[in-house]
Amino acid sequence: MTSKVKPFFIGDIKIDPPLTLSPMAGVTDFTFRRLIKKRGGVGMTVSEFISVEGMTRNSPQSKRMMRFLEEERPFAVQIFGANTKRMAMAAEMAEGIGADILDVNCGCPAPKVVKKGGGSGLLNNLPLLEEILKEIKKAITIPLTLKIRSGYSDSDINSVEVAKLAEQCGVEHLALHGRTREQRYAGLADWDLVRQVKEAVSIPVSGNGDVTSVETALARFKETDCDGILIGRGAMQNPWLFRQIQDALEGREPYVPTLDDKQEVLLEFFEYLSEDMPELAALGKMKQLAGQFTKGLRGGAKFRQTLFHSQSAEEILENIGNYFETLSSEGADANETAEDSVETLDSCEAVSV
Numbered sequence: 506m507t508s509k510v511k512p513f514f515i516g517d518i519k520i521d522p523p524l525t526l527s528p529m530a531g532v533t534d535f536t537f538r539r540l541i542k543k544r545g546g547v548g549m550t551v552s553e554f555i556s557v558e559g560m561t562r563n564s565p566q567s568k569r570m571m572r573f574l575e576e577e578r579p580f581a582v583q584i585f586g587a588n589t590k591r592m593a594m595a596a597e598m599a600e601g602i603g604a605d606i607l608d609v610n611c612g613c614p615a616p617k618v619v620k621k622g623g624g625s626g627l628l629n630n631l632p633l634l635e636e637i638l639k640e641i642k643k644a645i646t647i648p649l650t651l652k653i654r655s656g657y658s659d660s661d662i663n664s665v666e667v668a669k670l671a672e673q674c675g676v677e678h679l680a681l682h683g684r685t686r687e688q689r690y691a692g693l694a695d696w697d698l699v700r701q702v703k704e705a706v707s708i709p710v711s712g713n714g715d716v717t718s719v720e721t722a723l724a725r726f727k728e729t730d731c732d733g734i735l736i737g738r739g740a741m742q743n744p745w746l747f748r749q750i751q752d753a754l755e756g757r758e759p760y761v762p763t764l765d766d767k768q769e770v771l772l773e774f775f776e777y778l779s780e781d782m783p784e785l786a787a788l789g790k791m792k793q794l795a796g797q798f799t800k801g802l803r804g805g806a807k808f809r810q811t812l813f814h815s816q817s818a819e820e821i822l823e824n825i826g827n828y829f830e831t832l833s834s835e836g837a838d839a840n841e842t843a844e845d846s847v848e849t850l851d852s853c854e855a856v857s858v
């Protein structure tokens with residue numbers, strides 16, 4: 506890589522390039538990860554967060570959520586919960602199904618998770634977090650990683666303290682989303698905290714929050730000296746973002762996806778979904794996510810409406826075909842108009858756990 510940024514290691518697992526598809530409940534399932542990984546530039550994938558209560562009771566949903574493809578490796582299973590014994594059991598199960606890494610969620614702000622002490626609730630209970638991390642370490646041989654928020658609230662920013670504690674407990678990588686629990690998704694992530702955490706510990710640290718372009722990624726690496734970056738919402742709007750950042754890190758011009766690439770990504774996504782679930786469910790997922798991929802394209806808002814009203818696989822494929830045909834007949838300038846700009850994205854709160 507021409508820049509100072511290099512692949513890094515979690516234990517003996519190489520994260521190359523140092524870019525991770527950030528876990529997003531209801532989004533980064535098997536099919537979505539497969540789609541994004543195939544576009545290139547993803548150094549690590551992570552499951553959606555999985556409840557240890559479900560996992561340790563053999564819930565079929567948890568089993569589904571742990572599925573991954575060989576080509577995704579290195580792959581981390583992310584668990585959440587607050588019961589030490591169940592956290593350790595679930596960690597062992599993740600190792601048993603062949604995950605490369607076990608990640609503990611210490612960031613989810615959803616009330617139903619936090620009320621039971623899990624997710625970002627653990628930032629408020631460091632003795633319990635310590636106990637959980639130590640028990641998990643005893644239960645597994647694969648590396649243990651932690652994903653945290655900057656603190657519970659503005660008056661409780663404790664990411665440096667948590668990072669040091671995690672390191673002492675044998676955690677081998679820390680990812681920091683620079684927002685507090687209270688902040689949810691409002692405002693901007695505080696990347697200076699990423700810099701502070703990186704300075705405070707010797708394990709690798711990845712920063713996270715609001716990276717949606719090559720320029721932002723390069724700037725965040727430079728400002729914080731972090732080892733890696735996690736990208737969540739940016740991957741939905743631009744599945745090629747990882748590849749583009751990798752290009753820049755390795756001294757190449759970032760790849761510019763063509764209209765054909767954009768059409769292919771939609772068709773491929775629908776194909777993967779159809780392979781994995783009944784038609785109705787695939788249609789629902791397509792409506793939820795496919796619109797994101799067309800952000801920034803001319804007429805994208807209108808296209809999303811037609812997607813939303815599609816009732817069958819046939820109709821959805823026809824609408825995709827028509828849309829891209831119109832775009833290519835309009836010539837090169839298929840790019841964005843102001844009215845097609847950003848829509849709000851939901852958090853893990855939208856998902857039942």
Ligand SMILES: Cc1cc2nc3c(=O)[nH]c(=O)nc-3n(C[C@H](O)[C@H](O)[C@H](O)COP(=O)(O)O)c2cc1C
Binds near residue numbers: 553739
């Ligand atoms: C829909 C959605 C679901 C999420 N689910 C999870 C999750 O399961 N586990 C987790 O650690 N973070 C979860 N997050 C947080 C993201 O991983 C990431 O930390 C956050 O979105 C900030 O990064 P971004 O600006 O690149 O999206 C979720 C975020 C969104 C938008």
